[in-house]
Amino acid sequence: MNEQKDPQRLREEILDKVREYYRAEFGNNSRGGDGRIPYAGRVFDETELTYLVDVSLDFWLTAGRYAERFEQELAAFLGVRFCSLVNSGSSANLLAFMALTSPELGERRIRRGDEVITVACGFPTTVAPIVQYGATPVFVDVSLPTYNIDCARLAEALSKKTKAVMIAHT
Numbered sequence: 001m002n003e004q005k006d007p008q009r010l011r012e013e014i015l016d017k018v019r020e021y022y023r024a025e026f027g028n029n030s031r032g033g034d035g036r037i038p039y040a041g042r043v044f045d046e047t048e049l050t051y052l053v054d055v056s057l058d059f060w061l062t063a064g065r066y067a068e069r070f071e072q073e074l075a076a077f078l079g080v081r082f083c084s085l086v087n088s089g090s091s092a093n094l095l096a097f098m099a100l101t102s103p104e105l106g107e108r109r110i111r112r113g114d115e116v117i118t119v120a121c122g123f124p125t126t127v128a129p130i131v132q133y134g135a136t137p138v139f140v141d142v143s144l145p146t147y148n149i150d151c152a153r154l155a156e157a158l159s160k161k162t163k164a165v166m167i168a169h170t
C-alpha cells in the first residue's frame, strides 16, 4: 500500500533537490564568476531556480505570488508607489510611452504629430511605440566608443514640436 505523503513535505524535498541540482549543474558560475553581470544570456542563481520550480508546483503559469512580491519590493527599492511587472522590455517601453500620452498630463502629454527625440543606433522597440502612436521619431546619432546618444547633438534635434527624449543607454 502506498504511504500518503504530505504535499508540503514533498515540496520541500523537491526544492532541496533543486538546490542540490543547481550546485551540481551550474556551480556558482551563472553570474559570470568574476562578479560581473553579463548583458545577455541566462543569468540566474540558486534562489531563482528554486522559485521557478516552486511556482511550477502551484501550476500557476501567469503572474502570481512571486510577481506580486517583486513588484512590491522593486517599488520600495525605487521609492515609488506603484510598479507593474510586464512580460518583456518591449512591453515596458510601450507602457512607459503610452503613460506619457495620458490626458492627465495636460499640455505636457505627447500627442499624435509631436516629435520625440530618440537614438539612431538602438533597439527597434525603443522607436516602435513612438511610431505606433503616431508621433514622429527624430533620430540623433551615437558617439563612439560608448554607442550612447551624442548629447552634444541633442540641441540640433530640438524643435517647437519636441515633447520628449526617449532613449536606452548601452
Ligand SMILES: Cc1ncc(COP(=O)(O)O)c(C=O)c1O
Pocket: 087, 088, 089, 090, 091, 093, 123, 125, 126, 168
Ligand atoms: C534597449 C532595449 N529595449 C528593449 C529590448 C527588448 O527586450 P525584450 O526582448 O524583453 O522585449 C532590448 C533587448 O535587448 C533592449 O536592449
